Amino acid sequence: MAKNLVIVESPAKAKTIGKILGNDFEVQSCYGHIRDLEKDDMGIDIQDNFKPKYIIPEDKEKVVKELKKMAKDTEEVWLATDEDREGEAISWHLCEVLGLDPASTKRIVFHEITKPAIEKAVKHPRLLDMNLVNAQQARRILDRIVGFELSPVLWRKMSMRNSLSAGRVQSVAVRLIVEREREINHFTATSSFKVEAFFTAKDINNKSISFKAEGPNKFKTVEDAEKFLQNCVGAAYTVKDITVKPGKKSPAAPFTTSTLQQEASRKLGYSVSKTMLLAQKLYESGKITYMRTDSVNLSETAMTDAQAAIVKNYGDKYHQARKFKNKNESAQEAHEAIRPTYMENTSVDDSDTKRLYDLIWKRTIASQMADAELEKTTAKIDISTNHEELTASGEVLKFDGFLKVYLEGKDEDEEEDGDEKEGTLPTLAVKQSLDLKEMKATERFTRPAPRYTEASLVKKLEELGIGRPSTYAPTITTIQKRNYVEKRDKEGVKRDFRILTLKSDKISKDTDAENTGAEKAKLFPTDLGMIVTDFLNQYFNNVMDYGFTAKIETEFDEIAHGKKVWNKMLNDFYNPFHENIQNTLENAERVKGEHFLGDDPDSGKPVVARMGRYGPMVQIGKAEDEEKPRFAKLKQTQSIETITLAEALELFKLPRVLGMFEDSEVSVNIGRFGPYAQHDKKFYSLKKEMDPYTVELDEVAPLIVEKRTAKDERTIKVFEKEKIQILKGPYGPYIKQGLRNFKIPKEKIDSAADLTVEEAKAIIEDVKANPPKKKAPARKKKAE
DNA sequence: CAGTGAGCGAGCTTCCGCTTGACTT
Numbered sequence: 001m002a003k004n005l006v007i008v009e010s011p012a013k014a015k016t017i018g019k020i021l022g023n024d025f026e027v028q029s030c031y032g033h034i035r036d037l038e039k040d041d042m043g044i045d046i047q048d049n050f051k052p053k054y055i056i057p058e059d060k061e062k063v064v065k066e067l068k069k070m071a072k073d074t075e076e077v078w079l080a081t082d083e084d085r086e087g088e089a090i091s092w093h094l095c096e097v098l099g100l101d102p103a104s105t106k107r108i109v110f111h112e113i114t115k116p117a118i119e120k121a122v123k124h125p126r127l128l129d130m131n132l133v134n135a136q137q138a139r140r141i142l143d144r145i146v147g148f149e150l151s152p153v154l155w156r157k158m159s160m161r162n163s164l165s166a167g168r169v170q171s172v173a174v175r176l177i178v179e180r181e182r183e184i185n186h187f188t189a190t191s192s193f194k195v196e197a198f199f200t201a202k203d204i205n206n207k208s209i210s211f212k213a214e215g216p217n218k219f220k221t222v223e224d225a226e227k228f229l230q231n232c233v234g235a236a237y238t239v240k241d242i243t244v245k246p247g248k249k250s251p252a253a254p255f256t257t258s259t260l261q262q263e264a265s266r267k268l269g270y271s272v273s274k275t276m277l278l279a280q281k282l283y284e285s286g287k288i289t290y291m292r293t294d295s296v297n298l299s300e301t302a303m304t305d306a307q308a309a310i311v312k313n314y315g316d317k318y319h320q321a322r323k324f325k326n327k328n329e330s331a332q333e334a335h336e337a338i339r340p341t342y343m344e345n346t347s348v349d350d351s352d353t354k355r356l357y358d359l360i361w362k363r364t365i366a367s368q369m370a371d372a373e374l375e376k377t378t379a380k381i382d383i384s385t386n387h388e389e390l391t392a393s394g395e396v397l398k399f400d401g402f403l404k405v406y407l408e409g410k411d412e413d414e415e416e417d418g419d420e421k422e423g424t425l426p427t428l429a430v431k432q433s434l435d436l437k438e439m440k441a442t443e444r445f446t447r448p449a450p451r452y453t454e455a456s457l458v459k460k461l462e463e464l465g466i467g468r469p470s471t472y473a474p475t476i477t478t479i480q481k482r483n484y485v486e487k488r489d490k491e492g493v494k495r496d497f498r499i500l501t502l503k504s505d506k507i508s509k510d511t512d513a514e515n516t517g518a519e520k521a522k523l524f525p526t527d528l529g530m531i532v533t534d535f536l537n538q539y540f541n542n543v544m545d546y547g548f549t550a551k552i553e554t555e556f557d558e559i560a561h562g563k564k565v566w567n568k569m570l571n572d573f574y575n576p577f578h579e580n581i582q583n584t585l586e587n588a589e590r591v592k593g594e595h596f597l598g599d600d601p602d603s604g605k606p607v608v609a610r611m612g613r614y615g616p617m618v619q620i621g622k623a624e625d626e627e628k629p630r631f632a633k634l635k636q637t638q639s640i641e642t643i644t645l646a647e648a649l650e651l652f653k654l655p656r657v658l659g660m661f662e663d664s665e666v667s668v669n670i671g672r673f674g675p676y677a678q679h680d681k682k683f684y685s686l687k688k689e690m691d692p693y694t695v696e697l698d699e700v701a702p703l704i705v706e707k708r709t710a711k712d713e714r715t716i717k718v719f720e721k722e723k724i725q726i727l728k729g730p731y732g733p734y735i736k737q738g739l740r741n742f743k744i745p746k747e748k749i750d751s752a753a754d755l756t757v758e759e760a761k762a763i764i765e766d767v768k769a770n771p772p773k774k775k776a777p778a779r780k781k782k783a784e
Numbered sequence: 785c786a787g788t789g790a791g792c793g794a795g796c797t798t799c800c801g802c803t804t805g806a807c808t809t
Contacts, residue, residue, distance in 0.1 A: 009803060032803030039798090059805090086802055140800075147799020155797070159789090163797040170799085280804085292802090470801060612789045623790060631789055671786035683786050729809070741809045 001073040002026040006108075007094060008080045009087065012284050013113060017080070020118050026074070030067060030081070034060050035093045037140065042148045046574065049567045050141055056097070064097055071098045076106065078125065083109035084332035085560065088129055089136035095128065102128045112299040112336045113289070135560040138569055142552065143168055145574060146543055149581050150536070156585060157535065159592050159611050160528060165482055168549060169467045169475055171536055174484045175544055176460055177452055178525040178533040185642060187448035191497070192218040193225035193441040197381075197390050199237065199434045203426035210437070211425055213381055213392035218444075222498060225441035228388070229502040235385040237434040247374040247395075251366040251402040253296035253324035254337035257469035258462045260291070260360070265455030266409035268355050269521075271487075272454045272473045278356045279338070286341055287348055288360055292469040293335035294462075296324040298364070302336070305343040306368040314404060320370040330465035330553060339364040362406040369402035377425050381434065394425030411459075412450040443497040451522035454487065466549045484529035490637075492518030527616040527640045531593040539584045542577070598645035605629075607648050609640040616640050618648040633670060650693070658697040666700055668692040679704050719757045726752055726760065735760055742767045 004025045008014050011029040018027040035054040037043030045051040056064050071077050077100055079091035087109075095102045106125035110117040150166035158164055195215025203209050219225040255263070257276075264275040279291035298306070303321055310319040326333065340361050348357045375398050381390040397403070452460065458472045467475055479485045492515040499510045525533070537544050545551075552573070558564035594610040597618070605621040612631070616639070621629035632651035634643065655669035655678075664680040675686040677700045684707045686692060690699060716733060717726040725736045733752035735742040742764050744752055755763075 011804075029803080031805095033801070034803095036801095037799095042799095060803095063803095082802085090802065136801095143800045145799085149799095151798035161797095165798045167799045284804090468801065470803080475800090610789095614788065617789070619789080629789085669786080673785060676786055678786080685786090734809070736809090743809080 001070065003075045004078060005070050005074040005076070006078040006080050007067065007091075009082055009090065010290070012286070013290070016113050016286070017118060020113075020115050021122070025078075026070065027080075028067060028070060030090065030094060031060070031063055033086070033090055033093065034064055034067075034097060037144050042144055044141055044144060050570045050574075052137060052141060054093070054096075067094070068098055071100070078122075079105060079107045079128070080109070080121070082334035083111065084334040085132055085136040085139065085556070087334060088132040089140075092128055092130070092133040102130070111295070111297070111334065112301075114299050114301045116301075117299065129560075131562045132560045134566040135556045138559055138566040139556055141570055142573060145570075145577070149578065150540065150543070153539075153581060153584055153588075154532060154535070157588050157591055158528075158532065159590060159613060160615075161613055162483065162528075164532065165478075166532070166536060168543060169461075169471065170479050170482075170484075171533070171544060172464075172466055172546065172548070173457060173461060173475055174479050174525065174529050175533050175537070175546075176457065177479075177485050177523050178530050180449060180451060181525050181530075182641075184448045184451065189445040189447070191443045191445045192220055193222065193498075193500070194218050194444050195225070195228060195390075195439065195441045197237075197439040198437045199381075199392075200437060201426050201428060201432065201434050209426040211392055211394070211423065213379070213390035215390060215439075215441075216388045219441065222443070222500070225500055226507065229439060229441060229500055229507050231386045231388075232383055232439060232502060233385070233505045233507075235383045235436075237390070237436055238382045238384070239428050239430055239432045239434065240380040240382045240389060241430055242377065242379045242428060245376045245378075246398075247376050248371040249374065249401075249403070250371050251322075251369055251406070252363065252408040254298055254339055254364050254367045255360060256294050256296060256337060257292050257472060258294070258458050260338055261458050261472065262411075262455040263359060263363070263409055264356060265453055266411070267359065270356070271521075272458060272476055275356065276473045278353045281350075282348070282353050282357055282360075285350075287345065287353075287357060288341060289337070289339050290335045291338055293333075293338060294326070294328065294331040294469050295333040295335055296326050296337050297333065298323075298337055298339060298367070302339055302343070302364075303368060306365055309343040309346075310365060310369055314369075318369050318401065318404065320368065320401075322368060324367065328462060328465070330550070332468075337364075363408075366402040366406035369405065370399070372397065372401040372403045373399040376422075379425065379428050392425055393422055395422040396424055411453075411456050413456075438501055438503040440502075441500040443499065445495070445497070445516070451519055451524065453522060457523060464546055464549065465553060479529075483526055484532060485523050485525055487521055487523055489521065490517065490519040490524075492516050527593065527611060527634075530639075530641065531591055531611055534593075535588075535591050539588060540580065542580075593640055595640050595643075597643065597648050600649065607645060609634070609643050609648060611640065618643070618651055620652065635670075654692060656692065658695070658700060661697065661701045661704065666697060666704070668695060668700065677704065682708075716753050717755070719760065722757055722761070724757065724760050724764070726755060735763060737764055 002023065002025055006017065006025050006027045007030050008017060008027060009030060009032055014027040014029040021027065035056055038053050038055040043053045045053065077098065079094055081087035081090040091107055092102065095105055105128065107128050108121040108125045110121040147167040151164060154164040154166055197213045198210060199213060200208050200210050219228060260279065261272045261275050264270040276291065279288065282288045283291050307319050307321065338360060346361060348354055375396045377394050379392045381392060383389060454476050457476065461467045461472065480487060494513050495516045496511050496513050499512060501508050501510065542548060555564060555569050559566045559569060592610045594608050597607045597609055599605065600607050600620050603620065607618060607620050609618045616634040618632050618634065619629050621627065623629060630652060638647065655667045658666045658668060661679060666677055666679045668675065668677045668686065670692055673685065675690065675692040677684045677686060684704055686695065687703065714728050715725060716728055723737060727734060727736050732749055733744055735744060744763060
């Protein structure tokens with residue numbers, strides 16, 4: 001055992017640092033937090049000043065045991081966890097668990113994994129900062145209180161029996177999506193007319209070039225637009241003046257977790273979890289620096305490296321050293337920005353991670369490159385028949401600079417409304433007269449804010465200071481898993497728009513159609529998400545406030561700076577919060593999210609949409625009526641808030657009987673697992689393109705035949721009496737009894753078709769007696 | 785796999801943040 005034991009959080013980091021520090025140091029990883037609050041009684045003794053009760057989670061026992069042994073065998077332990085609140089707390093937990101004295105144990109920190117940074121850190125150890133540790137404990141305890149007191153309120157007050165949850169981060173994330181959805185639903189588009197004139201002119205080489213100029217303003221009505229065109233009839237067009245202005249563009253900062261997720265989403269179409277998975281691979285294979293970071297900083301070594309790569313590949317004038325500052329106040333900057341470990345690796349071989357690596361390489365390189373230089377030309381054009389004027393503008397790239405490598409993508413809401421990129425203008429001269437090809441006034445509609453993508457939601461959360469780099473992807477997954485939010489596409493609808501064209505001094509009127517409102521891979525709130533959000537907003541507006549996290553973060557900072565006492569801060573939060581919990585439990589009604597849609601024309605009974613135990617539904621009639629109410633499930637794309645009476649009544653048309661096939665009735669319906677057909681007591685899932693409301697017998701009958709044969713082919717053997725089947729699955733033959741599947745031992749796989757009842761029973765008993773090892777028992781949810 | 789939909793209530797669920805693992809029902 002080496003003289004010194006250094007503990008860091010990540011194993012990949014341990015490996016790198018181990019190489020730098022040499023033989024006197026053994027570097028080990030603790031794999032993040034090694035202790036957490038126990039779950040019983042929230043793991044907090046509230047009466048005893050919020051005293052936390054920590055345990056070592058099952059999956060950390062092994063690591064802790066190993067660390068204990070190593071700590072015993074070494075002369076000195078160095079705590080080298082990340083330099084932020086969480087890292088400090090991890091070091092403190094290590095002290096507690098390994099029996100180290102916080103008053104003498106060496107604590108070292110570095111923001112980058114480079115030789116000079118680490119050697120410097122080792123020369124200047126400090127001690128544990130208990131104020132920072134206490135700030136973390138306050139954070140941890142507050143989150144536990146909020147989560148574990150709010151969630152049970154939902155279990156009691158919602159009419160669903162899912163495992164509902166609420167928390168400081170996830171509930172606000174859902175709220176953002178719910179509010180955006182309502183904003184879109186309540187949005188009414190207004191239109192205006194935009195004038196564009198198309199000219200041809202000769203450039204200096206006497207070549208004819210077309211270009212476009214824009215009208216003086218947008219016209220609110222078609223009459224105003226027409227009047228303007230009318231006033232241009234017979235006009236001559238002359239260049240009045242030309243201004244040329246230099247401009248520049250600068251590169252974006254190197255990647256943080258959040259910006260990497262955004263760019264990978266915009267440019268590669270990756271979900272945030274896919275991005276993180278690939279980044280993790282690159283990190284573990286030593287290709288990039290740590291991928292969970294909020295820092296835009298590059299180490300000196302990286303900057304020098306980048307400079308060398310730029311000068312070599314593009315030449316000296318393309319290089320410009322830049323240091324970026326973080327805009328985000330909540331950043332804790334324990335690491336570097338995400339960058340390639342070695343800039344000279346321009347790409348990686350692995351096809352999985354290649355595209356993401358290329359993106360990181362380009363972004364990093366571009367961040368150290370020169371500005372792009374532009375020249376923006378604006379020409380004002382006189383109209384002889386009135387005193388309005390047209391404006392033509394164009395942009396010319398004088399020096400590409402960083403654009404040679406990389407340009408950051410834009411989100412939908414940052415795009416200028418419908419404007420294409422500025423083209424180039426021909427070289428014009430003042431007083432030059434121009435030929436008008438045509439002038440158009442096109443109707444354009446205002447657009448609501450776009451729905452969030454996973455990545456744009458992360459961006460918003462980061463702006464609000466909610467969540468951390470390590471939790472963005474898991475949070476997005478959680479709110480989808482809880483069925484508060486779903487990611488899906490939406491088909492657009494056709495919308496007509498009007499165009500007025502002035503050509504050869506005649507005005508013509510046309511109508512064209514565009515597709516509007518189409519969405520791809522966007523986050524939509526479910527009815528459940530909306531109802532839970534409304535409930536939490538109503539009773540817990542404090543926690544649901546967008547500024548709540550920012551507010552408590554400043555208090556955590558005060559604790560970290562020794563200006564506030566952690567359990568007093570918790571006490572101030574807890575008392576009113578807990579009282580509110582009690583009041584809500586006592587007084588709030590059970591929530592159904594009921595919406596009255598109108599009366600059923602057939603029976604005259606009221607039709608309501610609401611949340612049932614099994615999800616959103618519509619109901620005709622009341623429970624107290626003599627005749628039982630009728631129920632129907634809402635379709636995937638429908639919502640309690642927006643469904644109309646007509647759409648609701650349509651839902652009651654199922655189940656439909658299609659007719660007879662092979663002497664049995666065929667009917668279709670929508671069940672727990674989607675649309676299905678029923679025939680001869682057996683069920684067949686309908687194909688995606690089959691609509692249960694319109695599908696006919698001649699489409700369903702072949703499906704029944706097809707599925708029946710497929711099933712026969714999958715069946716190897718059936719023991720009817722024992723309800724045992726031997727089936728062929730994607731991993732080879734297996735045994736099925738009732739609903740349970742059993743693995744056939746390797747040695748019998750090849751002779752699976754020859755198994756007798758007795759042998760099959762023996763295998764079942766054997767598997768039951770020795771169940772296969774379960775993985776990650778602590779956190780794994782049982783499959784549904 | 786393919787019903788259901790009131791209320792009661794067995795016994796269960798739940799947070800955020802730090803880290804990777806594992807061998808298919």
